[in-house]
Amino acid sequence: MYTRIYFLRYPKETSDQPIIYQLVKQYDVEFNILKADIRPQRDGIMILELKGNKENVREALAYLKGLGVRAERLAAKIGRDERKCFQCGACTGICPVGALYVERPTMEVRFDPEKCTGCGLCVTGCPVRAMHVSFDQLPDEDVVTTV
Amino acid sequence: MSEFVVNKTYAEINARIKAGEAVVVTAEEMIDIVEKDGPVEAARKVDVVTTGTFSTMCSSGAFFNFGQTIPTIKAQKVWVNKVQAYAGLAAIDFYLGATEPAEDDPLNKVYPGEFRYGGGHIIEDLVAGKKVFLEAKAYPTDCYANRKCKREMTLADFPHALLCNPRNGYQNYNCAVNLSDKTVYTYMGTLKPKCRNANYCSAGQLSPLLNDPLYRTIGLGTRIFLGGGIGYVTWHGSQHNPAAPRGKNGVPLRPAGTMMVQGDLKQMSADWLRGVSIQGYGCSLAVGLGVPIPILNEEMARFTGVSDAEIFTQVVDYGHDYTNGIARTYGEVSYAQLKSGTIEVAGKKVPTAPLSSYVKAVEIAELLKKRILEGSFLLAEPVASFPTVDFSFDK
Numbered sequence: 001m002y003t004r005i006y007f008l009r010y011p012k013e014t015s016d017q018p019i020i021y022q023l024v025k026q027y028d029v030e031f032n033i034l035k036a037d038i039r040p041q042r043d044g045i046m047i048l049e050l051k052g053n054k055e056n057v058r059e060a061l062a063y064l065k066g067l068g069v070r071a072e073r074l075a076a077k078i079g080r081d082e083r084k085c086f087q088c089g090a091c092t093g094i095c096p097v098g099a100l101y102v103e104r105p106t107m108e109v110r111f112d113p114e115k116c117t118g119c120g121l122c123v124t125g126c127p128v129r130a131m132h133v134s135f136d137q138l139p140d141e142d143v144v145t146t147v
Numbered sequence: 148m149s150e151f152v153v154n155k156t157y158a159e160i161n162a163r164i165k166a167g168e169a170v171v172v173t174a175e176e177m178i179d180i181v182e183k184d185g186p187v188e189a190a191r192k193v194d195v196v197t198t199g200t201f202s203t204m205c206s207s208g209a210f211f212n213f214g215q216t217i218p219t220i221k222a223q224k225v226w227v228n229k230v231q232a233y234a235g236l237a238a239i240d241f242y243l244g245a246t247e248p249a250e251d252d253p254l255n256k257v258y259p260g261e262f263r264y265g266g267g268h269i270i271e272d273l274v275a276g277k278k279v280f281l282e283a284k285a286y287p288t289d290c291y292a293n294r295k296c297k298r299e300m301t302l303a304d305f306p307h308a309l310l311c312n313p314r315n316g317y318q319n320y321n322c323a324v325n326l327s328d329k330t331v332y333t334y335m336g337t338l339k340p341k342c343r344n345a346n347y348c349s350a351g352q353l354s355p356l357l358n359d360p361l362y363r364t365i366g367l368g369t370r371i372f373l374g375g376g377i378g379y380v381t382w383h384g385s386q387h388n389p390a391a392p393r394g395k396n397g398v399p400l401r402p403a404g405t406m407m408v409q410g411d412l413k414q415m416s417a418d419w420l421r422g423v424s425i426q427g428y429g430c431s432l433a434v435g436l437g438v439p440i441p442i443l444n445e446e447m448a449r450f451t452g453v454s455d456a457e458i459f460t461q462v463v464d465y466g467h468d469y470t471n472g473i474a475r476t477y478g479e480v481s482y483a484q485l486k487s488g489t490i491e492v493a494g495k496k497v498p499t500a501p502l503s504s505y506v507k508a509v510e511i512a513e514l515l516k517k518r519i520l521e522g523s524f525l526l527a528e529p530v531a532s533f534p535t536v537d538f539s540f541d542k
Contacts, residue, residue: 086201086421086433086504086506086507087504087505087506087507088201088202088203088433088501088502088503088504089500089501089502089503089504089505090336090337090346090500090501090502091500092500092501093336093337093344093345093346093498093499093500094336094337094500102488102500102501104486104487104488105486106505106506107486107501107505107506108506109506124259124261124426125336125337125426127203127423127424127425127431127433128421128422128423128424128433129263129424
């Protein structure tokens with residue numbers, strides 16, 4: 001089973017289409033919507049976890065691309081400023097999915113972007129604001145077709 | 148006739164440091180040495196044990212003198228980067244507290260507040276070499292005629308800057324949980340309802356006062372690592388409470404001793420003084436602190452050989468009890484348990500998170516060790532002791 005979390009940006013023309021339904025029906029992928037903000041006639045965003053065999057996930061993403069939905073790995077949108085982080089560990093009690101965790105026995109505070117669901121709780125929870133989640137801008141090569 | 152088998156003086160240890168012969172280990176390394184060799188042999192072998200801690204310490208701040216203006220001024224109110232300082236001192240002296248938020252901060256009006264910038268951040272900005280904006284207001288007198296002053300300044304422009312923290316390095320601290328049914332935002336971090344997480348804040352076996360639990364060597368005049376530079380212990384800290392209950396090893400089972408520390412801010416670094424924003428609570432300063440402990444005898448070896456499994460603290464409810472001044476404990480846990488990532492509270496497994504950086508605590512203890520081994524850091528014998536209680540391992 002292949003699992004990845006994507007950040008999707010919906011153009012306003014697609015906001016009234018049952019895209020997720022098609023993903024399930026045609027490509028046999030499991031999905032989990034972690035966050036969605038889609039309104040009629042507006043650009044929308046969605047954080048979507050896709051689970052399935054690798055080929056299906058690849059085809060599902062190609063289908064999204066064909067509709068003009070830009071998909072990007074969520075992991076690329078989340079980051080930690082290593083110069084700011086002083087490894088206190090406060091975030092590890094806040095992160096609901098264990099993406100921020102303590103490595104034992106060294107007690108180093110680690111961040112695994114692959115596990116992150118983009119909830120953003122760590123951003124204001126971090127005492128030195130070392131974590132950032134940026135959903136505002138997409139980089140140039142924003143369309144992911146390979147997984 | 149001394150009650151100890153091994154007896155060393157500060158002068159002897161300093162002579163060994165100067166000669167490059169001193170044996171210096173961190174408090175972490177000392178655990179194995181004492182366990183393997185026993186306290187007497189460990190005391191013969193080791194001269195100094197270094198400790199370290201790096202965490203938010205709210206009772207922190209700095210005294211500044213900003214230099215006179217022409218005409219002269221007796222500043223009555225002072226702001227630095229819109230953060231108010233206390234200026235009720237002589238003409239151009241002020242104290243900037245770590246937890247003072249910027250004057251236009253929305254505080255908890257938008258709950259939980261973010262507290263993005265405050266006194267602690269200014270201290271970090273200054274040691275990082277950044278410019279700050281100073282504003283002063285005054286009433287004129289015959290000797291101080293100026294009514295106001297506005298200046299951009301760097302740390303180098305202040306004739307005097309002294310980090311002066313009335314309470315740092317708490318000897319042990321509560322493990323915080325929240326037994327209420329709503330999330331609380333505390334100085335002990337975000338606590339989920341119904342005891343779904345537990346936060347703790349101590350370097351445990353590396354923490355200075357946990358390695359000298361009866362304050363035998365840490366006292367007035369002890370030279371320490373402070374914010375990256377050299378500082379001194381200048382008094383016992385506020386809320387210092389030697390009478391707290393203790394275990395058989397002399398280590399307190401709840402918050403007990405504290406230190407007041409001072410040092411020249413100009414030799415400190417932004418690596419070891421960090422402004423912090425604690426959601427829903429406020430601004431503060433994370434302070435890097437390290438204290439060298441001379442192994443004067445086997446008792447000090449035994450004290451510094453303490454490990455996380457032998458240091459205990461209390462589980463305290465911050466959802467209701469703490470706020471209402473109710474002294475109630477929901478169990479005693481060791482730092483070994485806390486550091487394992489899970490503790491048990493009332494039969495339920497609860498995940499733990501640290502608020503004190505163990506990684507940085509190790510770094511400080513290593514850095515201090517290096518400085519002592521190089522001969523650039525000598526031990527200072529205290530001129531007076533902290534209030535303490537009677538204790539002996541034999542009783």
